[in-house]
Amino acid sequence: xVTHEGGGHHHPPSGFIRKYIFxxxxxxxxxxxxxxxxxxxxxxxxxxxxxxxxxxxxxxKMPFTPGGQMTPEQYLALVTMHGSIMVFMVLTTAPQSGFxxxxxxxxxxxxxxxxxxxxxxxxxxxxxxxxxxxxxFFVTGGAPISGWTAYPxxxxxxxxxxxxxxxGQNLWIIGVAIFCIGSLLGALNFITTTVDLRAKGxxxxxxxxxxxxxxxxxxxxxxAFGVLLAACLLLLLDRVAGTSFFIPxxxxxxxxxxxxxxxxxxxxxxxxxxxxxxxxxxxAILPGMGVASHVLSTFSRKPVFGYKAxxxxxxxxxxxxFCVWGHHMFISGMSPYSAFAFSLLTMTxxxxxxxxxxxxxxxxxxxxxxxxxxxxxxxxxxxxxVTGGLSGLFLAQPSIDLYLHDTYFVVAHFHxxxxxxAIFGIFAATYFWFPKMFGRMLNETIxxxxxxxxFVGVYSIFMPMHFLGLAGHPRRxxxxxxxxxxxPLHPVHYFITIAAMITITAxxxxxxxxxxxxxxxxxxxxxxxxxxxxxxxxxxxxPFDNFAGHIPVVYxxxxxxxxPGATDDYxxxxxxxxxxxKAH
Amino acid sequence: MKRKRGEQGSAAVAFSLAxxxxxxxxxxxxxxxxxxxxxxxxxSITEFGKQIDAQFHRTLVxxxxxxxxxxxxxxLVIFRSRDHxxxxxxxxxxxxxxxxxxxxxxxxxxxxxxxxEHAWAEAHFQGAAPGALQLEVTGQQFxxxxxxxxxxGKFGGTKPELVSASTGNPLGLDPRDPAxxxxxxxxxxxxxxxxxxxxxxxTQDVTHSFYVRELRLKQDAVPGMTIHxxxxxxxxxxxxxxxxxxxGLGHYRMRSFVNVVSQDEFDKWIxxxxxxxxxx
Numbered sequence: 001x002v003t004h005e006g007g008g009h010h011h012p013p014s015g016f017i018r019k020y021i022f023x024x025x026x027x028x029x030x031x032x033x034x035x036x037x038x039x040x041x042x043x044x045x046x047x048x049x050x051x052x053x054x055x056x057x058x059x060x061k062m063p064f065t066p067g068g069q070m071t072p073e074q075y076l077a078l079v080t081m082h083g084s085i086m087v088f089m090v091l092t093t094a095p096q097s098g099f100x101x102x103x104x105x106x107x108x109x110x111x112x113x114x115x116x117x118x119x120x121x122x123x124x125x126x127x128x129x130x131x132x133x134x135x136x137f138f139v140t141g142g143a144p145i146s147g148w149t150a151y152p153x154x155x156x157x158x159x160x161x162x163x164x165x166x167x168g169q170n171l172w173i174i175g176v177a178i179f180c181i182g183s184l185l186g187a188l189n190f191i192t193t194t195v196d197l198r199a200k201g202x203x204x205x206x207x208x209x210x211x212x213x214x215x216x217x218x219x220x221x222x223x224a225f226g227v228l229l230a231a232c233l234l235l236l237l238d239r240v241a242g243t244s245f246f247i248p249x250x251x252x253x254x255x256x257x258x259x260x261x262x263x264x265x266x267x268x269x270x271x272x273x274x275x276x277x278x279x280x281x282x283x284a285i286l287p288g289m290g291v292a293s294h295v296l297s298t299f300s301r302k303p304v305f306g307y308k309a310x311x312x313x314x315x316x317x318x319x320x321x322f323c324v325w326g327h328h329m330f331i332s333g334m335s336p337y338s339a340f341a342f343s344l345l346t347m348t349x350x351x352x353x354x355x356x357x358x359x360x361x362x363x364x365x366x367x368x369x370x371x372x373x374x375x376x377x378x379x380x381x382x383x384x385x386v387t388g389g390l391s392g393l394f395l396a397q398p399s400i401d402l403y404l405h406d407t408y409f410v411v412a413h414f415h416x417x418x419x420x421x422a423i424f425g426i427f428a429a430t431y432f433w434f435p436k437m438f439g440r441m442l443n444e445t446i447x448x449x450x451x452x453x454x455f456v457g458v459y460s461i462f463m464p465m466h467f468l469g470l471a472g473h474p475r476r477x478x479x480x481x482x483x484x485x486x487x488p489l490h491p492v493h494y495f496i497t498i499a500a501m502i503t504i505t506a507x508x509x510x511x512x513x514x515x516x517x518x519x520x521x522x523x524x525x526x527x528x529x530x531x532x533x534x535x536x537x538x539x540x541x542x543p544f545d546n547f548a549g550h551i552p553v554v555y556x557x558x559x560x561x562x563x564p565g566a567t568d569d570y571x572x573x574x575x576x577x578x579x580x581x582k583a584h
Numbered sequence: 585m586k587r588k589r590g591e592q593g594s595a596a597v598a599f600s601l602a603x604x605x606x607x608x609x610x611x612x613x614x615x616x617x618x619x620x621x622x623x624x625x626x627x628s629i630t631e632f633g634k635q636i637d638a639q640f641h642r643t644l645v646x647x648x649x650x651x652x653x654x655x656x657x658x659x660l661v662i663f664r665s666r667d668h669x670x671x672x673x674x675x676x677x678x679x680x681x682x683x684x685x686x687x688x689x690x691x692x693x694x695x696x697x698x699x700x701e702h703a704w705a706e707a708h709f710q711g712a713a714p715g716a717l718q719l720e721v722t723g724q725q726f727x728x729x730x731x732x733x734x735x736x737g738k739f740g741g742t743k744p745e746l747v748s749a750s751t752g753n754p755l756g757l758d759p760r761d762p763a764x765x766x767x768x769x770x771x772x773x774x775x776x777x778x779x780x781x782x783x784x785x786x787t788q789d790v791t792h793s794f795y796v797r798e799l800r801l802k803q804d805a806v807p808g809m810t811i812h813x814x815x816x817x818x819x820x821x822x823x824x825x826x827x828x829x830x831x832g833l834g835h836y837r838m839r840s841f842v843n844v845v846s847q848d849e850f851d852k853w854i855x856x857x858x859x860x861x862x863x864x
Contacts (some may be wrong), residue, residue: 073833147830153807154790154832161790162725162832248808250744252756253789254725257744266791266807300665306677331793333806336708340701347697354689355682357654362681364661366673371597371666379662383605386654387612390647393693399703400640403625403800406793406828448597459608467615467623472797476830482837483826485797488622562672569672 012544022124024116025544029123030102031437036127037094040085041423042511043134045504047082051075052497056490058479072478073163076145079476080164081137083148084172087280088179089130091418094426095287096221097126097186100214102437104190106535107208109199109552111545114192118185125182133175136168144169147476149273152246152266156238160253173236180229183221190218199534201554206573208533208558209304212311213290216318217283223322224279231272238264245269270332274325282321284418285385286314288425289356292381294558295428296360298531299375300367301569303559305359313352313359320349330398331405339398346396353389357382368562368569372529373447374431380455381424387459388416391466406476409469412462420458427454427510434517435524439541442521446513450506457503464492530570533558537574598666605659609652616644626798629819629844633800635703646696707801712782712814719773720784722755723792723805726834728825729754732768732854734861739784740764747788755788768857773842776850777820783813793829796842804829817844 013019023029053060054070062070101119105112113119136143145164146155150172159166194215198207207215234245242260246269249262297304304310326334326342360382369375391413394400404410427450434442468489473480480486480493527536534552535542552574560571567581615623628634665672720731720739727749733739740763747756757764775781785794787805794813795802798821803813827838845853 071833072836076830076833076835079830145830145833151791151830154830157790251789251807252724252744252747255748255750257747264808267809301672303674303676305675306682309677309682331802332804333809333811336704339704339708343701343704344694344697347693348690350693351686351689354650354693355686358681358685359677361654361657361661362678364658364665366675367665368667368670368672369594369598369662369665371594371601376597376601379601379658382658383608383655386651386658390651393647393696394640394643397639397643397697397700397704399636399700399707400643402704402707402802403636403640403797405802406795456604463612463615464623467620470625471623472626472795472826474795474826474828477836478833479836483824483839485626485824485826492623559676562674564674 022120024112024120026101026105026113026116026119027437027542027546029119030098030100032123033093033101033126034098036123036130037090037098037426040089040093040130042507044082044086044090045507047078047085049500049504051078051082052500054478055480055493056497058481073145074142075478076147076476077137077143077164077168080145080147080172081133081143084133084176086419087148087284088176089126089133091284091422092183092280093126095291095422095429096190096214096217096283097122097183099291099426099429099433100190100217100287101186103433103535104211104214105193105197106538106542106546107211107533108194108197108202109534109547109554110193110197111547111551113189114196115189118189122182122185122189125178125185129175129178129182132171132178136164136171136175139167139171141166141168144172149277150235150269152235152238152264152269153251156235156246157251157253157258158239160256160258170236170239173232173239177229177232177236180225180232183225184229187218187221187225190214191222194218199551199554205308206554206557208290209293209307209310209314210287210290212314213286216314217286220279220283220286220318220321224276224283227272228276231269231276234272235269267329267332267334270329271325271334274328275322277328278325279318279321281414281418282317284422285425286317288381288422288428289314289385291425291429291432292360292378292385293363294533295374295378295432296363296382297559297561298432298529299370299372299378300364301370301561302363302367303557303561305362305365306355307557307559309355310359313355316352317349320345320352324349327396327401330401336398343396343398347393350389350393350396353385357386357389372431373442373444373451374428376448376451376455377424377428377431380451381421381428384416384421384424384458387463388413388418388421392417403472404469406474407469408465408473408475411475412465412469415465416458416462420462427451430514432529433535434514435528436535436540436542438518438521439524439539440517440521441524441528442517443513446509450509450513453506453509454503457499457506460499461496461503464496468492527572530568532560532570532572534573537572594667598663602659602663605655605662609655609659613648613652616648627819628800629798629817629821629823630800630815631818632703632706632815633798635706636800639700639703642699643696646692650692707813712812713780713816716780716782716814717775718782718784719775720786721773721794721805722786722788723794723827723831723838724749724754724788725790725832726827726838727754727771728838728840730770730773730840731755732770732857734766734768734858736763736766738763740767766858766861768854768861770857772840773825774850774853775817775842775844776847777844778816778818779847779850780814780816783815785811785813790831791829792827792831792838794825795828796823796825798823799842802828820844820846
């Protein structure tokens with residue numbers, strides 16, 4: 001065994017390509033993921049803006065439709081691509097692969113991920129999948145119109161089922177399959193790193209809740225993406241190789257009998273898809289929960305209330321997340337008896353979710369809250385999590401689902417809980433860790449303006465959607481004029497569209513703050529928030545191998561704030577007991 | 585120095601954030617209590633639908649209480665624990681409280697779920713009442729067709745290769761099957777009021793979903809399957825059926841109507857249809 005001077009300090013690669021493009025450094029890869037998500041989220045938002053405009057002004061001329069107005073199939077292509085890009089390229093990448101990659105090794109005291117080459121490969125695989133997915137817009141027929149859920153037989157029959165169902169749907173399937181591979185590689189890396197590379201003293205019980213959240217998320221990813229990958233391959237085979245996994249016999253599409261398929265089951269896809277799809281919801285939101293716990297504790301200057309219960313709740317949510325996929329299928333034609341079990345298990349997920357909420361309130365209670373922008377997004381996360389979570393209790397019941405399934409009530413529910421709440425987690429993480437990642441502080445005044453416009457904005461967009469759903473408005477309608485009972489709902493759509501325009505425009509403030517502060521923001525100290533975890537023990541931004549060869553020793557839990565008898569109101573994990581200042 | 589900077593503005597931010605949460609909670613609760621005509625269930629036309637509504641209201645009360653407690657609790661703690669120069673208290677948890685709220689949510693949420701299974705069981709575990717009118721519903725891009733078995737009480741055979749919406753045989757009825765000769769096919773449904781109806785829900789091409797708001801029923805029509813549902817409508821009227829599962833570019837306009845009429849009117853309607861068939 002070779003020992004280097006200074007405990008094995010490695011030198012960074014010198015070439016631009018190895019340093020910034022095909023980098024093996026987890027920090028660079030984390031940022032690559034972050035910027036991929038940043039690009040994707042603005043693309044996804046732009047698509048949603050076009051949809052909102054079309055719903056309210058169906059005759060509006062759109063720049064990308066040479067003929068003038070948007071057609072129903074173009075609207076559905078936007079539905080599909082908005083959902084796919086947001087779920088895969090934003091909600092899966094930024095909270096987990098982005099921040100997880102950057103912060104997890106540092107927070108556990110490791111120099112890098114366990115498999116740096118694998119890490120690089122997983123990013124570039126994800127990048128390729130984004131390119132393939134987006135390329136679906138540019139092929140004959142355009143992007144697919146079967147939604148991000150791609151239910152067969154609509155997704156399996158090819159062009160005959162509709163525009164976009166030819167080459168576009170193939171590219172979608174291939175893009176998602178490639179994404180699965182990248183995510184599997186990432187998940188393996190996260191789990192191995194957390195298990196193997198923790199610094200001395202970093203016991204499981206001393207891991208920050210962010211690390212716990214990334215670990216549980218990685219386990220979910222490992223189990224879920226494999227299933228989606230298999231499902232995608234089967235669907236592709238049905239389309240290009242004449243198999244019939246998902247296509248039954250005897251179908252007739254626009255008076256043309258489908259003679260080449262027989263014996264398949266469309267429900268099989270739904271089971272496979274949702275076996276992935278439901279855990280995917282938690283893949284999006286669990287890292288946000290970790291960040292919220294972390295930020296709430298730091299800025300209320302108090303330990304997390306019920307650390308062990310928080311870890312337990314993460315695990316319980318992760319485990320139960322695999323037992324409830326059937327609640328997406330209550331009206332799908334699966335056995336109504338299984339709905340019974342899926343429903344009760346889903347209601348049970350409310351319990352660990354409630355524990356988390358109560359414990360966040362318990363963390364804040366009696367604290368000394370500092371309203372940094374990161375904290376405000378953390379607090380917003382809690383509010384959104386409650387609002388979005390509670391509507392789940394309606395949809396978890398098959399009887400109520402008979403009315404509300406596939407209405408805007410569902411759109412409101414999942415946007416608040418897995419979309420907006422998760423995005424608030426990402427924002428909290430961004431405002432919190434930006435100083436560490438870029439060595440400069442984000443502007444807090446601009447940050448506060450961004451918070452207020454976003455917080456009020458998202459509630460204005462998504463709360464009214466509940467009422468659209470209660471009126472029975474089905475989702476994924478390209479137009480509200482085809483069905484009589486939708487006519488009175490037009491003013492609601494109008495309100496939502498205006499709110500969406502304002503909220504989306506407000507995100508430009510964030511973008512400005514991000515790049516402006518990166519260049520000219522106030523220089524960040526090593527530990528600007530007086531926080532306790534290991535990333536705050538090193539310079540901002542961190543050196544190439546994080547700890548410059550001096551791996552820290554961990555002496556205590558992650559949230560020792562306002563400990564009685566100590567001079568400072570925080571005791572970092574890396575501070576040896578004899579160096580803790582005692583108040584006299 | 586640092587502490588002073590934290591105090592400044594802390595009260596203002598805490599106050600505005602707490603106030604926003606309070607206003608947001610009040611507006612939300614008001615809207616759900618006001619049941620705005622533009623954004624609420626239309627009246628149910630079945631006894632079964634009233635059970636669904638009752639379960640919805642039970643859920644609304646429970647979630648409403650949790651919503652108010654959590655949002656106002658958040659507002660309270662934001663305002664109360666704002667930085668005004670105090671020292672944060674130090675506690676890392678409280679097992680008794682954890683236990684109490686875990687138990688409380690288990691009872692509330694699981695209890696609610698159990699309560700609601702009743703209506704689901706009625707919709708799906710029980711078959712249609714004996715003597716129910718058999719009504720086959722077939723979805724196809726982007727239309728609905730309804731089929732009545734006719735006087736012989738039997739649905740005739742169909743063949744995929746005979747399907748031709750353009751020549752008036754959208755279901756592909758096989759003319760060589762005697763049972764199919766008296767089958768009435770209609771793009772809108774008529775059902776007798778106060779009479780049990782059994783739906784046989786199918787599709788020819790992709791997944792669609794049968795959804796009539798006033799019946800409180802939704803059921804996907806799945807390729808390769810025939811799925812049974814049943815209802816007994818007690819209020820006459822014309823009710824819109826809207827497709828609720830993404831089925832392609834015409835999804836938004838794939839609708840039809842279910843007309844609930846008196847038994848006499850229904851008998852007359854179906855007789856007229858049968859007469860028309862015989863004259864063909």
